[in-house]
Amino acid sequence: MLGTQIKDVILKPDAPSSLLLDKHADYIAAYGSKKDDYEYTLSEYLRMSGIYWGLTVMDLMGQLDRMNLQEIIDFIKACQHDCGGFSASIGHDPHLLYTLSAVQILCLYDSLHAIDVDKVVEYVKGLQQEDGSFAGDKWGEIDTRFSFCAVATLALLGKMEMINVDRAVEFVLSCMNFDGGFGCRPGSESHAGQIYCCTGFLSLTGQLHQLNADLLGWWLCERQLPSGGLNGRPEKLPDVCYSWWVLASLKIIGRIHWIDKSRLRQFILACQDEETGGFADRPGDMVDPFHTLFGVAGLSLLGEEQVKAVNPVLCMPEDVLQRIGLQPDLLS
Amino acid sequence: MFLSQLPVLSKSALLLSGSDPPRDEIGLIPCPEARYNRSPIVMVENKLGVESWCVKFLLPYVHNKLLLYRQRRLWLDRQALVDITCTLLLLNPDLTTAWNVRKELVECGALSPERDLYLGKLALSKSPKSPETWIHRRWVLLHLLQKAPPADQNQTDAERSRLLGEQLAQTLQQEMKVCADAACRYPSNYNAWSHRIWVLQRLAKGNVKVFLDELSSMRPWVSAHVSDHSGFHYRQFLLQELTGALAPPAGCSSNGERSAVEEPPHDLPAVQQLFCHELELVSDLIRSFPGHETLWSHRRHVFFLWHRWKEQHPGDGGDEGGDPAEGAQTRLSQTSAGVPMEVERGCSSDPQDIKRLRRGVPLPQPPTSQTEHVFVSGLLDGCGPEQRSFALAYRKWLDTVVGVPS
Numbered sequence: 001m002l003g004t005q006i007k008d009v010i011l012k013p014d015a016p017s018s019l020l021l022d023k024h025a026d027y028i029a030a031y032g033s034k035k036d037d038y039e040y041t042l043s044e045y046l047r048m049s050g051i052y053w054g055l056t057v058m059d060l061m062g063q064l065d066r067m068n069l070q071e072i073i074d075f076i077k078a079c080q081h082d083c084g085g086f087s088a089s090i091g092h093d094p095h096l097l098y099t100l101s102a103v104q105i106l107c108l109y110d111s112l113h114a115i116d117v118d119k120v121v122e123y124v125k126g127l128q129q130e131d132g133s134f135a136g137d138k139w140g141e142i143d144t145r146f147s148f149c150a151v152a153t154l155a156l157l158g159k160m161e162m163i164n165v166d167r168a169v170e171f172v173l174s175c176m177n178f179d180g181g182f183g184c185r186p187g188s189e190s191h192a193g194q195i196y197c198c199t200g201f202l203s204l205t206g207q208l209h210q211l212n213a214d215l216l217g218w219w220l221c222e223r224q225l226p227s228g229g230l231n232g233r234p235e236k237l238p239d240v241c242y243s244w245w246v247l248a249s250l251k252i253i254g255r256i257h258w259i260d261k262s263r264l265r266q267f268i269l270a271c272q273d274e275e276t277g278g279f280a281d282r283p284g285d286m287v288d289p290f291h292t293l294f295g296v297a298g299l300s301l302l303g304e305e306q307v308k309a310v311n312p313v314l315c316m317p318e319d320v321l322q323r324i325g326l327q328p329d330l331l332s
Numbered sequence: 333m334f335l336s337q338l339p340v341l342s343k344s345a346l347l348l349s350g351s352d353p354p355r356d357e358i359g360l361i362p363c364p365e366a367r368y369n370r371s372p373i374v375m376v377e378n379k380l381g382v383e384s385w386c387v388k389f390l391l392p393y394v395h396n397k398l399l400l401y402r403q404r405r406l407w408l409d410r411q412a413l414v415d416i417t418c419t420l421l422l423l424n425p426d427l428t429t430a431w432n433v434r435k436e437l438v439e440c441g442a443l444s445p446e447r448d449l450y451l452g453k454l455a456l457s458k459s460p461k462s463p464e465t466w467i468h469r470r471w472v473l474l475h476l477l478q479k480a481p482p483a484d485q486n487q488t489d490a491e492r493s494r495l496l497g498e499q500l501a502q503t504l505q506q507e508m509k510v511c512a513d514a515a516c517r518y519p520s521n522y523n524a525w526s527h528r529i530w531v532l533q534r535l536a537k538g539n540v541k542v543f544l545d546e547l548s549s550m551r552p553w554v555s556a557h558v559s560d561h562s563g564f565h566y567r568q569f570l571l572q573e574l575t576g577a578l579a580p581p582a583g584c585s586s587n588g589e590r591s592a593v594e595e596p597p598h599d600l601p602a603v604q605q606l607f608c609h610e611l612e613l614v615s616d617l618i619r620s621f622p623g624h625e626t627l628w629s630h631r632r633h634v635f636f637l638w639h640r641w642k643e644q645h646p647g648d649g650g651d652e653g654g655d656p657a658e659g660a661q662t663r664l665s666q667t668s669a670g671v672p673m674e675v676e677r678g679c680s681s682d683p684q685d686i687k688r689l690r691r692g693v694p695l696p697q698p699p700t701s702q703t704e705h706v707f708v709s710g711l712l713d714g715c716g717p718e719q720r721s722f723a724l725a726y727r728k729w730l731d732t733v734v735g736v737p738s
Contacts, residue, residue, distance in 0.1 A: 006623070006625075006718055007559065036392075038387075038388040038391065038392070041391060041392050041395055042391070042424055044395070045424070045426055045427045045428055045429065045464075046426075087429075088428075090399070090403070091399030091400070091402045091403045091429075092399070092402070092428070092429045093402070093428060093429045093432045095428065136467075139432065139435060139471050140471065140474075141467045141470065141471070178633065178636050178637070178640075179632070179633070183526070184526055185526070185530065187529055187533065187569055187572070188526045188529060189522065189525065189526065189561070189562055189565040191522060215733065222725075233520065233522075233561050233562075234561045234625040234626050234629045235520065235559040235560075235561055235624065235625050235626045236520060236561070
């Protein structure tokens with residue numbers, strides 16, 4: 001009888017095995033400098049998040065000063081709409097996702113004064129529904145990701161009390177599945193990305209005790225594959241962004257030691273591109289800023305000394321949060 | 333030649349996409365350079381193709397136009413907006429703002445929801461995961477549901493109700509098809525399956541017949557896609573809904589409200605049969621396809637649902653005597669209260685199901701932690717290393733999570 005091939009990648013012996021920080025910094029600094037690029041236009045619909053990914057990884061690598069602060073602040077200001085929400089780019093429609101990214105960027109630069117903070121709070125508050133859930137924008141899509149975006153935004157602004165926190169918690173808990181994980185809505189499949197959002201949410205709202213940490217921790221550490229990489233659900237391929245979603249969740253619930261750290265580190269390093277700099281989702285694929293951030297942030301959680309400490313709840317440098325005075329709960 | 337021809341190009345792309353018979357698929361034809369001085373739009377049977385070289389000119393042009401409109405720096409009439417958003421979304425279906433413009437067009441009646449759903453279906457043929465396409469689809473469906481059909485003086489209330497029911501049924505079928513196609517195009521397509529669940533939660537709440545039909549029609553699909561975790565999760569969702577509808581926890585009626593007066597509907601043998609049937613399916617698949625984590629994950633879910641349900645119904649179920657199949661037949665042939673909806677299925681329910689129900693075949697032994705341990709032990713002899721490690725993990729899960737040690 002033939003053995004089954006577990007869905008996984010095989011790391012080549014000549015895969016990168018050391019952290020190429022300078023190459024990554026050069027990659028991010030140059031990204032988007034050719035704004036006519038077709039690929040760049042295609043991704044404009046998420047530009048604010050793209051900027052957040054780039055700036056955060058640069059800050060983690062101690063290279064934030066290579067980026068153009070004033071240009072970015074002006075861009076962000078131009079993206080705030082009358083309703084208070086932010087769009088991904090100029091001319092696009094506002095949304096909670098890009099509102100969070102905008103606030104995160106302004107925190108990195110200690111520049112919250114550049115925008116109308118009260119209006120942001122009003123926007124977020126207005127998106128909460130009767131059942132405690134949050135819509136992503138005025139069109140009404142409900143997803144636990146948006147619950148996270150809402151409380152993270154308000155936590156950074158110090159205005160969490162402006163929403164009905166108890167109701168919001170009730171809704172997120174209604175999305176908890178029997179395996180300890182969370183999906184996007186009640187009854188949805190557990191997914192590592194949604195789990196990150198929900199554990200982050202529960203941390204920010206002081207409700208981590210509502211989790212079954214052992215059960216969830218077990219589900220999360222079962223994401224680790226023979227290659228050392230992590231996937232997001234059973235029988236999916238490993239992806240470096242799950243080195244963030246899964247690892248950060250484990251850190252928040254105090255079970256990061258349940259993962260084989262050295263094999264994960266080896267996988268993450270193998271996802272680097274030695275020529276172009278940056279990280280790809282898995283070894284050999286095309287790099288992008290998204291996977292670059294989560295590769296570096298994952299390494300930081302694993303204790304990488306060349307990188308600043310990253311906060312597992314907000315995916316921002318710890319020193320930025322210390323400056324704001326925000327220390328979300330973690331389980332031990 | 334090119335810049336002057338862009339408006340013509342974008343128009344021709346949509347004329348073709350909106351044509352009759354409708355195109356059912358759209359794709360990019362890898363063609364890095366313009367070979368001849370002709371249109372890059374290609375048509376073969378019902379498939380619309382766009383040669384890739386023109387896209388890098390077309391997209392920024394229409395993209396820019398839409399954003400100028402959004403910033404009120406450019407006026408565009410409704411038809412132009414329909415055209416431009418169509419072109420953009422066929423090339424970049426995650427462009428949320430373009431979908432939002434279409435929502436506004438639907439709201440003011442300049443665009444029919446059906447036409448918009450059709451564009452979404454086309455976009456999904458090329459980008460089966462596209463989150464924004466699924467999100468927009470849900471808005472359109474809600475809009476359709478909330479919009480009352482025009483009152484016809486000649487219709488009776490009963491007829492209106494029947495027509496509404498038919499329309500709902502049609503919409504439901506259409507959505508099941510769109511989800512099924514997308515699920516085939518991308519393995520473990522979370523967005524397609526979570527949309528499918530959303531549709532049932534909205535359009536088929538408590539409708540036992542629909543849930544049973546879905547469970548039955550998905551059987552061959554999951555058997556052919558044993559790594560598809562989302563497909564199996566869908567079955568867990570169906571089982572959970574069915575147990576809720578057929579035999580809710582003591583003290584609740586099927587719509588979840590406390591009913592002190594009414595006897596809640598209780599079809600315990602049917603529930604037991606559902607779980608036995610499902611465990612049989614997953615056992616067969618585990619044996620036929622060793623080493624698939626998805627199958628073991630499904631087993632955990634199914635056994636857990638069963639175990640929890642048994643705890644909520646102590647002393648009930650098929651371990652007592654009597655003909656359990658009789659009760660099952662009466663209940664399963666009814667639809668639930670609410671909009672009566674006969675859903676026509678292309679493929680019939682599993683004939684085995686129906687035969688068993690009618691013949692009054694005695695139910696197999698109800699599953700227990702002990703029978704589960706026996707199943708695991710039976711497999712451990714002579715299995716490969718992957719199967720072994722999943723089997724042992726399942727055993728550990730039984731001991732720790734369910735709590736009855738081996």
